[in-house]
Amino acid sequence: MTIIKRGAVALAAGALSSLLAMPAFAEPVKFDFWFGLSGDLARVVDTMCKNFNESQKDYEVVCTSQGNYDATLQNTIAAFRAGKQPTVVQVYDVGTATMMLSGAYKPADKLMEENGYKIDYADYFPGIARYYATSKGEMLSFPFNSSTALMYWNKDAFAKIGKTEAPKTWEDVGADLKAMKDAGYECPMAINISANESWQLMEQFSALHNQPIATKNNGYDGLDARLEVNKTKFVQYVTDLKKWYDAGLIKIKSKDLGQDMVQAFATGTCQVILTSVGDHGTVGRTQKEGMNWDVAELPVYAGTERKNSLVGGASLWVLSGKSDAEYKGAAAFLNFIHDPKTALFWSSNTGYIPVTKSGFDFMKSSGFYDKAPYKGREVAIASLTASEPTEITRGIRLGNFTQIRAEFGTQMQAIFANKVSVQEGLDTLVKNGDAILDRFQQTYPGKTLP
Amino acid sequence: MEKRVTFSKWTIGILFAVPQLILIFTFFYWPAGQAVYWSLTLQQPWGGGNIWVGLDNFRSILSNADYWNSISASLVFAGISTGLAMFIALVLAALTDRQLAGSWLYRVVLIWPYGIAAPALALAFRFILAPEAGFMAVVNKVWPGVWDPGLDGADAMASIIVAFSWKYVGYNFIFFLAAFQAIPRSLIEAAAMDGSGVIRRFWDIQFPLITPTIFFLLVINITESFQDSFGIVDIMTAGGPANATNLMVYKIYSDGFKGLDYSGAAAQSIILMLLIIVLTIVQFRFIERRVHYR
Numbered sequence: 001m002t003i004i005k006r007g008a009v010a011l012a013a014g015a016l017s018s019l020l021a022m023p024a025f026a027e028p029v030k031f032d033f034w035f036g037l038s039g040d041l042a043r044v045v046d047t048m049c050k051n052f053n054e055s056q057k058d059y060e061v062v063c064t065s066q067g068n069y070d071a072t073l074q075n076t077i078a079a080f081r082a083g084k085q086p087t088v089v090q091v092y093d094v095g096t097a098t099m100m101l102s103g104a105y106k107p108a109d110k111l112m113e114e115n116g117y118k119i120d121y122a123d124y125f126p127g128i129a130r131y132y133a134t135s136k137g138e139m140l141s142f143p144f145n146s147s148t149a150l151m152y153w154n155k156d157a158f159a160k161i162g163k164t165e166a167p168k169t170w171e172d173v174g175a176d177l178k179a180m181k182d183a184g185y186e187c188p189m190a191i192n193i194s195a196n197e198s199w200q201l202m203e204q205f206s207a208l209h210n211q212p213i214a215t216k217n218n219g220y221d222g223l224d225a226r227l228e229v230n231k232t233k234f235v236q237y238v239t240d241l242k243k244w245y246d247a248g249l250i251k252i253k254s255k256d257l258g259q260d261m262v263q264a265f266a267t268g269t270c271q272v273i274l275t276s277v278g279d280h281g282t283v284g285r286t287q288k289e290g291m292n293w294d295v296a297e298l299p300v301y302a303g304t305e306r307k308n309s310l311v312g313g314a315s316l317w318v319l320s321g322k323s324d325a326e327y328k329g330a331a332a333f334l335n336f337i338h339d340p341k342t343a344l345f346w347s348s349n350t351g352y353i354p355v356t357k358s359g360f361d362f363m364k365s366s367g368f369y370d371k372a373p374y375k376g377r378e379v380a381i382a383s384l385t386a387s388e389p390t391e392i393t394r395g396i397r398l399g400n401f402t403q404i405r406a407e408f409g410t411q412m413q414a415i416f417a418n419k420v421s422v423q424e425g426l427d428t429l430v431k432n433g434d435a436i437l438d439r440f441q442q443t444y445p446g447k448t449l450p
Numbered sequence: 451m452e453k454r455v456t457f458s459k460w461t462i463g464i465l466f467a468v469p470q471l472i473l474i475f476t477f478f479y480w481p482a483g484q485a486v487y488w489s490l491t492l493q494q495p496w497g498g499g500n501i502w503v504g505l506d507n508f509r510s511i512l513s514n515a516d517y518w519n520s521i522s523a524s525l526v527f528a529g530i531s532t533g534l535a536m537f538i539a540l541v542l543a544a545l546t547d548r549q550l551a552g553s554w555l556y557r558v559v560l561i562w563p564y565g566i567a568a569p570a571l572a573l574a575f576r577f578i579l580a581p582e583a584g585f586m587a588v589v590n591k592v593w594p595g596v597w598d599p600g601l602d603g604a605d606a607m608a609s610i611i612v613a614f615s616w617k618y619v620g621y622n623f624i625f626f627l628a629a630f631q632a633i634p635r636s637l638i639e640a641a642a643m644d645g646s647g648v649i650r651r652f653w654d655i656q657f658p659l660i661t662p663t664i665f666f667l668l669v670i671n672i673t674e675s676f677q678d679s680f681g682i683v684d685i686m687t688a689g690g691p692a693n694a695t696n697l698m699v700y701k702i703y704s705d706g707f708k709g710l711d712y713s714g715a716a717a718q719s720i721i722l723m724l725l726i727i728v729l730t731i732v733q734f735r736f737i738e739r740r741v742h743y744r
Contacts, residue, residue: 074707077496077710080496081496081497098495101494102498104496104498194688194690252600254600256576256580256688258581258582258584258587402709402710403704403709403711406709410692413601414691417601417602417603417691417692419692435514439492439711439714442492442501442503443494445501
């Protein structure tokens with residue numbers, strides 16, 4: 001009797017509450033998204049978050065910039081250790097190995113499957129997907145902001161030396177730089193040699209020439225991978241760069257010295273730079289009035305069969321230890337980002353490229369690449385898809401790669417300051433880099449990369 | 451019979467000390483103990499576990515040439531910047547104390563640099579010392595390539611020393627000025643009447659009387675140059691070029707936070723702590739003997 005009575009009361013209460021809830025909207029499930037972009041890019045992310053929140057009523061993403069990629073990873077680790085991690089976090093490309101061994105994530109492909117979203121993983125450009133996928137091809141995180149390196153060249157300066165096309169080989173680059181110097185250009189080409197430029201100078205160069213950075217297929221096949229950049233074509237490349245620097249054909253430009261290379265190019269001071277397609281917008285906005293410039297794929301040495309370049313940027317990881325409701329929200333959010341329309345919004349407001357073929361096709365068909373200021377950015381897609389990724393051009397899967405990049409900067413500075421020879425510097429880079437890899441392997445005894 | 455008021459129960463004393471003890475324990479002993487523990491293990495950054503490795507972390511650090519380079523860079527930085535900051539502050543304070551025209555202004559203005567956060571002042575100095583756009587661009591116009599902190603380690607070291615010294619001149623100045631003003635005027639006036647000049651009076655009267663202050667500032671400056679240099683290095687040189695300005699405290703940061711090598715960074719911070727302790731002991735043991743406390 002009492003049970004029935006109680007049941008009836010509960011039923012009535014339930015009915016009443018659902019009635020009451022009907023007119024008002026249910027409180028949306030909130031979840032956190034931490035990202036590492038700042039300035040203009042952070043504002044674009046914020047707008048994207050707002051668009052997501054307005055597109056549906058069930059979830060609300062709270063997007064917080066942590067300033068930069070390093071800080072995002074550091075803060076996420078600290079938060080994770082304290083049990084206060086965000087649901088979704090943006091982790092940069094070289095943090096992928098660390099994330100994979102962390103045991104702190106929920107695989108992105110499983111998450112989407114569990115929540116009933118069908119993602120066509122074959123739709124991702126293979127050069128992008130494989131950078132973030134496991135060696136078996138599973139997607140543990142979602143590619144987000146993606147770019148690749150391009151050569152920016154000043155058409156006016158090249159016209160002065162009778163060229164209308166960008167050089168395709170490094171041999172041509174050498175000759176063109178010399179010709180520009182002779183034609184009176186103070187700074188034919190600008191580079192910088194800090195940790196950041198490991199990306200375009202070492203990593204992209206090695207991929208384009210199908211040269212390994214490390215053994216074990218750049219680390220994809222095991223934590224016992226070790227560097228080998230001191231015996232690949234990269235040695236010749238550094239030797240040439242140094243030779244051109246000594247001859248005054250290349251100048252070093254960095255923020256610490258007063259002007260970084262993007263500024264040096266945009267103001268017309270320097271005629272060639274190698275940098276991310278992400279800077280395409282910046283150059284367009286800040287360029288000297290009337291300057292003619294374009295982008296081209298990075299050159300290769302004559303006789304090289306060109307391979308795909310590497311993707312740079314970051315992917316979105318979903319962290320473990322969250323509620324099912326938050327995971328539902330995260331899945332909806334990732335699905336929203338995956339949408340071609342979001343890709344168009346994202347790419348037209350930043351310099352980043354679309355990560356899926358359907359996104360790229362959608363943008364192409366809507367005429368995005370036909371006119372300035374976006375014309376030229378399709379070169380990045382051409383560079384990324386120049387070939388089917390090989391075992392080596394899939395990407396780089398090395399532990400503590402940030403430290404190896406720092407070591408790259410250190411040794412390049414030593415080489416360019418004439419403290420050591422090119423070979424000595426690169427040998428030291430390999431020796432110190434191996435010590436970092438050794439330490440990483442020791443920290444994760446008995447673990448293997450997925 | 452005891453006449454004085456005493457607290458028979460020593461527990462009351464302990465109780466009074468407890469808040470302080472808790473603070474010290476929470477913010478000093480506990481983290482320091484944790485650092486010692488981490489330095490003896492290999493920590494997985496995400497907290498997935500750790501393994502005991504004994505003194506391996508210390509062994510690998512001490513056998514690393516880069517680390518010794520970092521120690522010597524730190525010592526060079528500490529020595530020169532402390533010397534520079536103290537010498538300039540001493541001269542400025544001595545002049546201000548002589549009530550020269552405008553000394554009231556200096557008294558106020560010279561304190562300001564210490565109030566500026568290290569990263570902000572580093573940013574300012576980065577502009578000032580930039581070889582292509584800053585004041586040093588003028589020097590480079592006259593002698594092309596003479597100033598190149600981007601590739602020349604000595605130039606980069608000079609940059610961070612200048613920035614750090616500039617900040618600590620203000621700090622030292624306050625203490626020196628206070629010390630000078632605490633010297634009884636009568637002593638100096640008496641010496642002046644005996645016919646001794648400014649320099650003579652400084653060496654024979656003022657300098658010996660401010661040695662306690664000099665000693666205090668020496669200890670503080672050296673300690674701070676090991677610890678407070680971080681913001682300046684991070685903004686101005688990021689440890690480069692080729693590790694020339696990779697001071698110990700910056701290396702701890704970059705290995706620990708950028709490289710996620712928490713154990714190696716913990717071991718380095720233990721070594722840094724020991725080094726500062728040893729330096730301070732040396733100063734108290736040998737230099738303090740020459741200090742005359744009144």
